[in-house]
Amino acid sequence: MRYTFKTMMSVKSLCAYIGAVSILLLVAGCASKKAPVQQFYTLQYIGSNEEPMQGSVGLANAKIRIADISTAAYLTQTGIVTADAAGLIYPANYHLWAELPAVAIKRRLERCVLQDTESQRKSQLIQVQVHTFQGDGDGGVVFGGVWTSTLQGERSANDTYLFEYRERQLGDGYSALVAALSQSVQMLCNDILEKT
């Protein structure tokens, strides 16, 4: 008997909770309006001579390796950033990177430099610090920062380069912005291959 009574009390409490939550959801639904749909972007492969990655690339053959990329604080979020002429930045709320920019840039650079396994250059580690990676509010994009190369077995970098690539955005919208940023990343890859 006592067991039956307790069970009946539990059912009553659960119904009360469900009712209260339904009322709240109804009120909230009446109070809100329809939000825009979020869109996610990835960096594009721009290299003309890149072939789809096949097989594995051993570390011994990888002459250039990309270390983890550090980015400015405002880039440690997934909203695509644009700036205006005054330098104000605006992270997008509905146009987002599919992954953090640091991860996306590293992935893109690795894909680029690992194509080179036959050259006679010495093995090096590339470290990149990204200061700007956004639309410049003037019809273009800017990708800037510092990269260093360290010979294998060495403790300190043997070369340090400042870089800032500006590309024109061909067309309006975030897709064109992402394409321009992808092109700037490709330019960085080309420079790395050339200077190391």
Next chain:
Amino acid sequence: MENNGQKAKVSKRKRISAVWLIPIFAILVGAWFVYTEYQQQGNEIVLHFQSAEGIVAGKTKIRYLSIDVGEVTEVELNESLDAVEVRARMQPGVMPLLLEDTRFWVVRPRVGASGISGLGTLLSGAYVSFNTGVSDTPMRTFIGEEEPPVSPASAPGVRVRLRSDNGSDMQVGQPILYKNYRVGQVESVQFDHESEKLMAQLFIEAPYHTLLNSQSRFWNSSGVRIKSRASGFEIETGSLETILSGGVAFDIPEGADEGMPIADNALFDLYPNRESINQNPYEYAFDLIMMYEGSLRGLLVGAAVEFRGLQIGNVTEFGFEMFDQARLAELTQGEEIAVPIRLRIEPARLVGEDTQENIDRALLGISDSVRLGMRATLRQGNLVTGAQYVSIEPLAGADEGQLEQNGDVLMIPSQSSGIDLLTNKFGDTLDKLNAVPVNDVIAELVKTMNSTQRTLRRADTMLTDFSADSTMYGSVQESLTQLRTTLKTVDQLASLLKEKPSQLIFASPRAADRIPRGSSR
């Protein structure tokens, strides 16, 4: 012609018949034969032996230098019936050899320490031999020797007597050595029951007898002697012959001068070994008693007494039995139990001549040195054997002392050596080490090492996992980055809720994104 009618007397003259010449001639011839036979028989001698073994009348010959010079004619018991009387005929030509000290013996096959002899008599039978003497008195009756004499009485050389306390030290025929070269032999040995000593007669052949003098000392060189001394092990052997059959050697003690020539039949004492003849070569010496409180393990009678590394004497005896209990208590003066050690000091070993004046000077010098801190102590002479010797030397920290005349003994102060103390401390340390549970400690150590090895392997694996190139390292870095992003989002949310708590339920719509414009060019 007148004829007086006398008739002449005719007498018939008697004449000896010539026939008689024949018997006369026969008699003369017979007498000649008798005389010749008598001459050929020679003179008769009488020999007395303990036994007639191998002697046969009419057959056994008497030989001298392996030439038959006589023959046994009769063998019979003597009057007392306890020995054998042998009569023999000797050729007349050898009679001058039969003198008072001529010795006869029976040659039979013999096997002894000096070798095997007389093998030729196995077929020919025993014979009697002799060697001549040097006496001027002719003799016809002799006491035969039971053993062949080792050297003839007429051989040039010198005979001396040797006295020993040990009845087995010498045997007839054993060699006498000088610097391991055979110069003579033991001729006879007998035990004197009155003095209870073994008396032996030695014969030293010429010209080596001149090596023997009044300073010479004989020692037993039998076999091989291995002795542990403070300076190490010492092996002492004679020739191969003495190793097998024993022997006696003689020399003068080290450092002693040549003595005077000796007369025949001089008496010497036999020392047990070569070392012992050098023990007390000096006539003038004095004894010191040291009462030692340390361990005497390794100390032997005869151990050296040294002064700054130079031997000045020997330990002659030690032990509690040197004195009775009352005397011992008097010497120790009721303090720590100390063992008395008697030291024989021979100052002439170090300096000066072997005179009483040198003794007096040495006592004075030692007395002064003891006053300034010199002490007698025991030192380790050989780490392997543990042999010790007595060292008289100045010891650091020693108080002023003095030679003390206590009754009939002269006592020198002693002190336990530093090595003795060090040895005791080292022994204590070893005891403590022995008490350490080494096996348990080692077992724990092995466990610890195994655990450490496992830990190091895991650490190595982890370090490999966390190297900059590893997958885990990248994964952790990515996770940290995502965590940082999440925290930033939470922070933004917290700020938002702080400003607008109703935002949790009534969320305000986000502003629309700015549309980036492309280049107009």
